[in-house]
Amino acid sequence: MVTVSEGAHMMGGKVVEYGEADAYGHKKLGGIGEILGDALKKITGESIINQKVSYLMRSGAPDALDLMVATNYANMAVDLIKDGVSGRMVALRDGKYTHIPMSTVTSGVKRVDVDELYDVNSYRPRVRHVMGKPMFLY
Numbered sequence: 001m002v003t004v005s006e007g008a009h010m011m012g013g014k015v016v017e018y019g020e021a022d023a024y025g026h027k028k029l030g031g032i033g034e035i036l037g038d039a040l041k042k043i044t045g046e047s048i049i050n051q052k053v054s055y056l057m058r059s060g061a062p063d064a065l066d067l068m069v070a071t072n073y074a075n076m077a078v079d080l081i082k083d084g085v086s087g088r089m090v091a092l093r094d095g096k097y098t099h100i101p102m103s104t105v106t107s108g109v110k111r112v113d114v115d116e117l118y119d120v121n122s123y124r125p126r127v128r129h130v131m132g133k134p135m136f137l138y
Contacts, residue, residue, distance in 0.1 A: 006030045010039070046106070065124065072097055095126055
């Protein structure tokens, strides 16, 4: 899974804008997801599903837990890049932050142990460790 900001652009490219400019001269951002998806499909030969995630789909603004998980994933991904590691995906496994081979994602049927990984009454994941350190549990 790749998350890309609407304001991002390809190296040597321009930020994708569309629509009429507002009173401050700003147009709406968007379209980089399709461009990146096409590029990834050409590079990998794998089918790409491009999903525009918005607050309407998510049902509200991110809370502290959402922000913590996203920040940890981003930091872990940057660390992998700095270490020259590729072909991995950051993940929560057994309640711990880790990274796994991309082949895990592309092979076989995947099942989520909802009882183990989620508190269905509060609609929250059960996060036990961050980078091997005890964190919290709902």
